[in-house]
Amino acid sequence: MKISGARAEAFSAIRRRALTAAGAQATGAVSEADKAGFLGLTEAELTPSVQGALKTLLGEIDDLRGEVGRLKGQLSELEGLADRDVLTPVLNRRAFMRELGRISTFAARYGADASLVYFDLDGFKSVNDRFGHAAGDAALRTVAERLVANVRDSDIVGRLGGDEFAVILVQADLATATAKAASLVRVIESAPVTFGDWSAPLHITAGVRQIEPGADPETALAEADATMYVRKRERTGD
Numbered sequence: 001m002k003i004s005g006a007r008a009e010a011f012s013a014i015r016r017r018a019l020t021a022a023g024a025q026a027t028g029a030v031s032e033a034d035k036a037g038f039l040g041l042t043e044a045e046l047t048p049s050v051q052g053a054l055k056t057l058l059g060e061i062d063d064l065r066g067e068v069g070r071l072k073g074q075l076s077e078l079e080g081l082a083d084r085d086v087l088t089p090v091l092n093r094r095a096f097m098r099e100l101g102r103i104s105t106f107a108a109r110y111g112a113d114a115s116l117v118y119f120d121l122d123g124f125k126s127v128n129d130r131f132g133h134a135a136g137d138a139a140l141r142t143v144a145e146r147l148v149a150n151v152r153d154s155d156i157v158g159r160l161g162g163d164e165f166a167v168i169l170v171q172a173d174l175a176t177a178t179a180k181a182a183s184l185v186r187v188i189e190s191a192p193v194t195f196g197d198w199s200a201p202l203h204i205t206a207g208v209r210q211i212e213p214g215a216d217p218e219t220a221l222a223e224a225d226a227t228m229y230v231r232k233r234e235r236t237g238d
Helices: 005-024 032-039 048-083 093-110 124-131 133-149 174-189 217-236
Strands: 114-121 156-161 164-170 193-195 198-200 204-210
Touching: 048 093, 093 114, 093 156, 093 164, 093 217, 114 133, 114 174, 114 217, 124 133, 124 198, 133 156, 133 164, 133 174, 133 193, 133 198, 164 174, 174 204, 204 217
Parallel strands: none
Antiparallel strands: 114 164, 114 204, 156 164, 193 198
């Protein structure tokens, strides 16, 4: 459908305004009356020619809204994959450190308690050496799953690399976090990990540090790691 002269210029302006606004309205439902009202068209202006062109334009707006929604979904999915550990159902180190920084800033701003628990599997190298990396991967997934299943939704679980995991316990002072860490160790060690016909007990050590308000994430992690190694030497003599 062609529109000539000044009418074509006016309609082009209408089209530009509509398509620009479509992005802002991409997630909302808009009625036909609302769309016509937005375009600034009076009843007298809604001639058959304009109605036909308007119908095409509104179809373009609906298509654009659908495309924006699809792209938002894809972006959200990609962001989730970028933060996810490649092996286990927890955050990777990069995403975990970002969250640790966020919690540290929150603690500084609002005076909220938060603590960090650092976990390290005992004797994990021997599992890989004796039974293969597939068995070792099964052990790591089991540890991650048990951690996730036994903390609150508001807490944050991450794999730092190798056989090392960490948990941020929000609204938890040092005494509360120490008790929770001991509980998590018991849960992880309560049942063996199985892989095919193979089965073996899990042993893990935890170190706990309260997250100081405004603390550097790397410093906080290093302190929790050092505390964990003190506990490991006490337990295993290593």
